[in-house]
Amino acid sequence: xxxxxxxxxxxxxxxxxxxxxxxxxxxxxxxxxxxxxxxxxxxxxxxxxxxxxxxxxxxxxxxxxxxxxxxxxxxxxxxxxxxxxxxxxxxxxxxxxxxxxxxxxxxxx
Amino acid sequence: xxxxxxxxxxxxxxxxxxxxxxxxxxxxxxxxxxxxxxxxxxxxxxxxxxxxxxxxxxxxxxxxxxxxxxxxxxxxxxxxxxxxxxxxxxxxxxxxxxxxxxxxxxxxxxxxxxxxxxxxx
Numbered sequence: 001x002x003x004x005x006x007x008x009x010x011x012x013x014x015x016x017x018x019x020x021x022x023x024x025x026x027x028x029x030x031x032x033x034x035x036x037x038x039x040x041x042x043x044x045x046x047x048x049x050x051x052x053x054x055x056x057x058x059x060x061x062x063x064x065x066x067x068x069x070x071x072x073x074x075x076x077x078x079x080x081x082x083x084x085x086x087x088x089x090x091x092x093x094x095x096x097x098x099x100x101x102x103x104x105x106x107x108x109x
Numbered sequence: 110x111x112x113x114x115x116x117x118x119x120x121x122x123x124x125x126x127x128x129x130x131x132x133x134x135x136x137x138x139x140x141x142x143x144x145x146x147x148x149x150x151x152x153x154x155x156x157x158x159x160x161x162x163x164x165x166x167x168x169x170x171x172x173x174x175x176x177x178x179x180x181x182x183x184x185x186x187x188x189x190x191x192x193x194x195x196x197x198x199x200x201x202x203x204x205x206x207x208x209x210x211x212x213x214x215x216x217x218x219x220x221x222x223x224x225x226x227x228x229x230x
Contacts (some may be wrong), residue, residue: 001171036216038154045204045223046146046154051216089154093213096168098144098156 002026004092006101011109012080020104021072022090028071029092035073036091037066039084046089050075082108111135111219113205118224121195129224131188131205139163139183142208144217145190147201147226157203158190162211173199195228202226 003025012018022035029035037050048057050066053073063079073090085108090101117129131143145157158169158179167179178191188205202223209215 034215040154045220046206047220048216048218051209051218055216057218091154091156091217096166096213097170098159098168098213100146100154100156103153 002094002099004090004099004101006088006090006104008102009105009107011107012077014080014082014108016080017076017078018080018106019069020075020077020088020090020106021069022074022092022101023072024092024099026094029068029073031068033073033092033094035066035068037064037073037075038089038091039086040089041086049088077106080108084108111207113207113219113221115203115205115221115224118203118226120227120229122230123196123228125195126191126193127195127226129190129192129203129226131190131221133186133188133207136207138181138186140211142166142210142212143181143188144206144208145179145188146204146206146220147199148204148223149198149201152201155201159208159213160188161213166212168213192226195226197228200226200228 005023038046040046054066112134114132142161144159160179176194180189204223205221206217207219
């Protein structure tokens with residue numbers, strides 16, 4: 001069974017920087033997994049932030065960036081704002097099927 | 110404006126069937142692959158199924174394979190999910206989401222607001 005693991009929770013101060021990671025139990029995450037990142041706030045549908053590792057949607061704030069880091073997909077939030085407090089999910093493509101990560105709850109404190 | 114509106118959810122007994130619909134508007138529907146994703150109460154996101162622009166390619170999570178069937182009607186701009194042999198663990202909010210391209214790959218962009226399915230006797 002394919003499992004995609006994220007940090008359960010992270011805390012960051014306003015204006016600070018935090019990096020979330022996304023690991024696969026099948027091995028290193030590469031660009032071929034087309035990592036996507038989504039933000040979900042309570043009671044809302046998920047919102048797409050990043051696709052194909054590092055590409056931003058037209059609505060994605062500049063402070064969000066995606067990359068590959070040490071065999072994992074990564075989402076970095078720089079200059080964190082209070083409204084960035086949310087659950088973040090990565091999504092990996094396994095050649096015909098997708099698996100979401102376990103999710104990271106980001107608290108801005 | 111891209112809009113995805115799910116419907117068809119409700120309370121259903123274990124073992125019964127339900128068909129979800131997703132009405133698409135604001136874009137050329139048959140230019141995009143589409144997906145269903147679900148979220149059980151208080152839990153994370155789970156990809157359920159996807160379908161390419163012309164229905165030539167479909168995929169399913171192992172948890173629903175053989176019970177759920179995804180389809181689309183490009184003439185009517187609708188995506189469907191036929192759910193058979195429903196189980197309590199299928200209880201979730203079901204979202205439809207748009208892929209970035211004709212078939213799977215790069216990523217997704219727009220999501221609907223979801224329709225709630227509750228499986229209980």
